[in-house]
Amino acid sequence: MVSAGLEILGLALCVIGSLLVMVACGLPMWKVTAFIEANIVVAQTIWDGLWMSCVVQSTGQMQCKVHDSVLALSHDLQAARALTIISSVMGVLGLMVVIAGAQCTNCIRTEYIKARVVNAGGVIYITSGLFVLVPLCWMANNIISDFYNPQVPASKKREIGAALYIGWAATALLLIGGALLCCSCPSTGNSGYSVKYAPTKRATQNGDYDKRNYV
DSSP states (O other): OHHHHHHHHHHHHHHHHHHHHHHHHHOSTTEEEOOOSSOOOOSEEEEEOSSEEEEEETTSOEEEEEOSOSTTSOHHHHHHHHHHHHHHHHHHHHHHHHHHHOTTOOSOOOHHHHHHHHHHHHHHHHHHHHHHHHHHHHHHHHHHHHHTOTTSOGGGOEEEOHHHHHHHHHHHHHHHHHHHHHTOOOOGGGOSOOOOOOOOOOBOTTSOBOGGGGO
16 A cells, blocks of 8 residues: 555645646746846847747847857757657656556556566656756856856846746656655555465264274
């Protein structure tokens, strides 16, 4: 019963983490304009994402433009595109694997194999979390390096956007949920070993044991 509870909790965390990865992948707020000058009243705010760049006017109007060429993007954006898509696909694959081996389903009959399938799903989710963690840390490092680089103009400096924080939260959920799934073990109630008991020897009326007990 405890193992089934861990599976449900781990699967719920992993599903939420995978959904957050997809949300972070689609949001344009990976890099945002840094307000580092004396005048914080600006006419527009720039958002840079994996798929588009957006300009938000002070009046509330927003205009977005999809990136024309993948090769024209920086290396961190190219890697983030590929790894977040791979992470999302692995999240869907991990969901199918875990459901196939979950104790609440009958796709697989053997308890030992069911537990190993759930463990494999946990490994897939942990790998998915690591895949999305790499571009997040890479892009955050580039943003911080450019921010403190005096040779970069103030208009080109960016800050960490909301998508990175969402991605880090998704990574934490995927790693924790995958670890819980890896802790799943076969049910002890059906271990596959049967205990055989010898029949009780009965004594006859004269006090001797029946000869059939020795045949």
